[in-house]
Amino acid sequence: xxxxxxxxxxxxxxxxxxxxxxxxxxxxxxxxxxxxxxxxxxxxxxxxxxxxxxxxxxxxxxxxxxxxxxxxxxxxxxxxxxxxxxxxxxxxxxxxxxxxxxxxxxxxxxxxxxxxxxxxxxxxxxxxxxxxxxxxxxxxxxxxxxxxxxxxxxxxxxxxxxxxxxxxxxxxxxxxxxxxxxxxxxxxxxxxxxxxxxxxxxxxxxxxxxxxxxxxxxxxxxxxxxxxxxxxxxxxxxxxxxxxxxxxxxxxxxxxxxxxxxxxxxxxxxxxxxxxxxxxxxxxxxxxxxxxxxxxxxxxxxxxxxxxxxxxxxxxxxxxxxxxxxxxxxxxxxxxxxxxxxxxxxxxxxxxxxxxxxxxxxxxxxxxxxxxxxxxxxxxxxxxxxxxxxxxxxxxxxxxxxxxxxxxxxxxxxxxxxxxxxxxxxxxxxxxxxxx
Amino acid sequence: xxxxxxxxxxxxxxxxxxxxxxxxxxxxxxxxxxxxxxxxxxxxxxxxxxxxxxxxxxxxxxxxxxxxxxxxxxxxxxxxxxxxxxxxxxxxxxxxxxxxxxxxxxxxxxxxxxxxxxxxxxxxxxxxxxxxxxxxxxxxxxxxxxxxxxxxxxxxxxxxxxxxxxxxxxxxxxxxxxxxxxxxxxxxxxxxxxxxxxxxxxxxxxxxxxxxxxxxxxxxxxxxxxxxxxxxxxxxxxxxxxxxxxxxxxxxxxxxxxxxxxxxxxxxxxxxxxxxxxxxxxxxxxxxxxxxxxxxxxxxxxxxxxxxxxxxxxxxxxxxxxxxxxxxxxxxxxxxxxxxxxxxxxxxxxxxxxxxxxxxxxxxxxxxxxxxxxxxxxxxxxxxxxxxxxxxxxxxxxxxxxxxxxxxxxxxxxxxxxxxxxxxxxxxxxxxxxxx
Numbered sequence: 001x002x003x004x005x006x007x008x009x010x011x012x013x014x015x016x017x018x019x020x021x022x023x024x025x026x027x028x029x030x031x032x033x034x035x036x037x038x039x040x041x042x043x044x045x046x047x048x049x050x051x052x053x054x055x056x057x058x059x060x061x062x063x064x065x066x067x068x069x070x071x072x073x074x075x076x077x078x079x080x081x082x083x084x085x086x087x088x089x090x091x092x093x094x095x096x097x098x099x100x101x102x103x104x105x106x107x108x109x110x111x112x113x114x115x116x117x118x119x120x121x122x123x124x125x126x127x128x129x130x131x132x133x134x135x136x137x138x139x140x141x142x143x144x145x146x147x148x149x150x151x152x153x154x155x156x157x158x159x160x161x162x163x164x165x166x167x168x169x170x171x172x173x174x175x176x177x178x179x180x181x182x183x184x185x186x187x188x189x190x191x192x193x194x195x196x197x198x199x200x201x202x203x204x205x206x207x208x209x210x211x212x213x214x215x216x217x218x219x220x221x222x223x224x225x226x227x228x229x230x231x232x233x234x235x236x237x238x239x240x241x242x243x244x245x246x247x248x249x250x251x252x253x254x255x256x257x258x259x260x261x262x263x264x265x266x267x268x269x270x271x272x273x274x275x276x277x278x279x280x281x282x283x284x285x286x287x288x289x290x291x292x293x294x295x296x297x298x299x300x301x302x303x304x305x306x307x308x309x310x311x312x313x314x315x316x317x318x319x320x321x322x323x324x325x326x327x328x329x330x331x332x333x334x335x336x337x338x339x340x341x342x343x344x345x346x347x348x349x350x351x352x353x354x355x356x357x358x359x360x361x362x363x364x365x366x367x368x369x370x371x372x373x374x375x376x377x378x379x380x381x382x383x384x385x386x387x388x389x390x391x392x393x394x395x396x397x398x399x400x401x402x403x404x405x406x407x408x409x410x411x412x413x414x415x416x417x418x419x420x421x422x423x424x425x426x427x428x429x430x431x432x433x434x435x436x
Numbered sequence: 437x438x439x440x441x442x443x444x445x446x447x448x449x450x451x452x453x454x455x456x457x458x459x460x461x462x463x464x465x466x467x468x469x470x471x472x473x474x475x476x477x478x479x480x481x482x483x484x485x486x487x488x489x490x491x492x493x494x495x496x497x498x499x500x501x502x503x504x505x506x507x508x509x510x511x512x513x514x515x516x517x518x519x520x521x522x523x524x525x526x527x528x529x530x531x532x533x534x535x536x537x538x539x540x541x542x543x544x545x546x547x548x549x550x551x552x553x554x555x556x557x558x559x560x561x562x563x564x565x566x567x568x569x570x571x572x573x574x575x576x577x578x579x580x581x582x583x584x585x586x587x588x589x590x591x592x593x594x595x596x597x598x599x600x601x602x603x604x605x606x607x608x609x610x611x612x613x614x615x616x617x618x619x620x621x622x623x624x625x626x627x628x629x630x631x632x633x634x635x636x637x638x639x640x641x642x643x644x645x646x647x648x649x650x651x652x653x654x655x656x657x658x659x660x661x662x663x664x665x666x667x668x669x670x671x672x673x674x675x676x677x678x679x680x681x682x683x684x685x686x687x688x689x690x691x692x693x694x695x696x697x698x699x700x701x702x703x704x705x706x707x708x709x710x711x712x713x714x715x716x717x718x719x720x721x722x723x724x725x726x727x728x729x730x731x732x733x734x735x736x737x738x739x740x741x742x743x744x745x746x747x748x749x750x751x752x753x754x755x756x757x758x759x760x761x762x763x764x765x766x767x768x769x770x771x772x773x774x775x776x777x778x779x780x781x782x783x784x785x786x787x788x789x790x791x792x793x794x795x796x797x798x799x800x801x802x803x804x805x806x807x808x809x810x811x812x813x814x815x816x817x818x819x820x821x822x823x824x825x826x827x828x829x830x831x832x833x834x835x836x837x838x839x840x841x842x843x844x845x846x847x848x849x850x851x852x853x854x855x856x857x858x859x860x861x862x863x864x865x866x867x868x869x870x871x872x
Binding site: 004005006007008009010013014015016017018021022024025036037038039040041042043044045046047048049050052053056067068069071072074076088089091092093096097098099100101102103108110112122137138139140142143146150256259260261310311312313344345346347350358359362363366369374375376377379380381390393394396 | 441444451454478479525695746780782
């Protein structure tokens with residue numbers, strides 16, 4: 001016997017069993033259908049880009065994680081997110097697009113991270129972005145948390161993923177705060193501190209701020225900002241236009257989201273949300289599944305002022321959000337939130353022709369398909385028991401037997417595989433029997 | 437001004453405008469939905485594989501076209517078809533699968549071909565395969581042309597792609613012919629000749645056969661086989677089990693397909709169909725769009741005896757088919773078969789809040805979404821004309837105006853953008869008005 005090749009997929013590359021794949025597809029479809037129903041167009045883009053295009057804005061870590069290759073004399077790389085390709089696309093097709101340009105994408109991206117549980121090197125990101133031409137009203141910021149809520153309402157009603165919380169902040173509040181305190185030269189360090197504030201005590205936080213050379217009054221102002229509710233913002237000892245614009249934007253976004261008809265409590269102001277360092281310029285948000293804090297943020301995004309600066313001198317502001325689908329699915333699966341369906345196929349009926357009654361079986365399939373009922377024919381030549389056992393293993397709810405007796409009488413045996421009940425029905429009644 | 441990067445996608449990588457993408461998605465959905473309705477499961481697999489796995493069976497041309505890369509110390513490559521990853525998958529998950537294993541995939545594959553019109557380096561293949569465990573009844577062969585017909589019936593009814601023909605042959609007929617004539621040592625050359633027979637005269641064909649050292653009687657037998665109808669096959673001067681099995685299989689496949697309720701004439705026996713050289717072992721088929729012979733075969737496939745020989749010693753026979761979606765779409769687009777819809781989005785309604793009537797606009801959106809009507813809100817702060825013009829450019833059929841007057845009276849202005857007719861309706865009537 002010759003040596004056989006290994007059959008394992010690459011480490012960090014998800015490959016599912018059929019019943020798991022059906023759960024995955026169900027989540028993916030809920031996300032895509034919700035995006036589409038809100039007027040977003042699914043745009044498909046290449047997975048490969050020229051390396052210089054992909055890395056124009058990327059920093060150190062991204063550059064190390066990238067999958068790069070050379071074909072002919074062109075240096076290429078696999079996309080590591082959907083935003084860079086979108087920026088190139090909008091700059092390229094600018095004259096042919098209608099703005100605001102609303103697009104979504106459900107597709108794979110690649111990052112050669114160190115392999116570890118729950119981290120994938122090939123993974124799905126499900127992104128929505130709205131790009132304006134020079135301007136984009138703040139109402140579009142408000143649309144994002146509403147859209148997130150629509151997705152997670154649906155995921156919860158269909159898959160019991162549970163309650164969720166969308167925490168919203170605005171980078172202008174943070175920028176305004178730093179401007180007011182005249183500490184913009186240390187904003188990166190302070191943002192990084194705010195980002196990990198949940199994990200440290202107030203004293204530790206103040207100590208760290210003092211180490212950056214901040215006077216006590218400034219540290220206290222920062223702390224009181226981070227502990228503020230939405231109503232308390234205007235009364236804080238922070239002045240300047242940037243902060244005021246931030247207050248008015250966050251008020252508008254929260255009020256709008258809370259008047260959308262979705263339980264208002266899912267939307268919360270959270271001044272500790274930071275989201276990266278230099279990309280976002282306004283509204284920012286994160287989403288947590290309340291029962292599964294260990295998942296981290298399952299959907300996040302925000303407002304940016306300049307999508308495509310490296311490709312065009314036009315101002316293209318936008319707002320977007322992204323769901324890390326592969327990671328979310330993996331976590332839901334490992335935490336037994338997803339109950340894999342016993343039905344492993346879309347087929348509602350398995351049609352079994354016997355005694356060579358093939359054209360009758362095909363007629364029944366045609367009738368069922370016309371009624372919108374997915375079904376398949378078992379063509380096996382073996383014993384009836386074995387052929388029915390296939391239907392059983394696949395969890396197909398109905399079996400239709402098509403033998404000589406059935407063909408002669410025009411009455412076909414249909415078996416409900418769950419209840420075991422058999423009925424004899426004529427062809428035209430089978431579809432409505434299965435539908436009910 | 438700093439120099440800006442080029443925004444063009446890579447040569448040979450398709451990137452569409454939104455209205456084109458909608459047409460593409462429509463075709464893709466017809467294909468995927470038809471596959472799914474017949475009990476196939478959409479299996480998603482990695483786009484990257486280990487190079488040795490991908491190239492285990494590939495020959496010279498494929499090896500040159502492959503996109504390869506190295507990450508860490510692993511040699512990787514982008515998949516060039518869906519069959520090799522399927523073979524690895526079935527061998528890997530063998531114990532967890534129920535056979536016959538029915539899977540489909542709609543996904544991208546990569547071949548670094550020389551760039552030319554209508555040839556893509558990144559392109560969609562839409563594959564269906566049914567894999568048996570040691571055995572697979574010939575009925576599954578018959579299922580493939582029936583499935584192709586279902587797809588192209590639907591494409592024609594929704595997109596007017598026109599009439600099509602599925603030409604079917606069986607490799608056992610050809611093998612049996614060569615065995616009977618004792619010319620199996622030259623079968624590759626003769627198959628190549630048969631493959632181009634349509635382009636040369638009978639005399640040229642016979643001359644070429646004679647150059648391979650065939651006696652006239654053998655050449656004439658081959659020619660009479662190639663000119664035979666299905667009924668004439670048994671009477672040909674060709675003997676041996678292989679040929680007889682081929683005759684019985686092709687008869688069964690044709691008769692079954694023709695009793696499926698689809699116009700029988702779309703299925704035709706064509707002894708000149710060859711399909712590659714050493715992969716297929718039984719039923720083989722090709723599909724032509726009759727009005728567009730220049731497209732070549734738009735869907736082809738066949739029966740193979742041994743899917744995964746390089747990974748497992750188990751016998752895994754299968755039958756499959758593949759639609760080259762990117763190429764088909766590109767041809768349909770260039771030949772004006774696809775009429776790009778004036779509607780560039782799924783949105784049926786554009787809701788325009790005025791006078792700060794935001795919560796009313798969100799309530800209307802919620803009602804419409806609950807009724808299954810895709811819609812979006814225009815958040816723009818500009819003049820009403822400009823906001824309506826967005827809806828017009830996107831081809832959104834209805835605009836709903838939500839101003840002070842509307843909110844006070846509870847009657848909202850809804851404008852049919854095609855007829856120009858305006859109605860005043862209360863919230864609960866808007867959804868049914870749009871649906872009708």
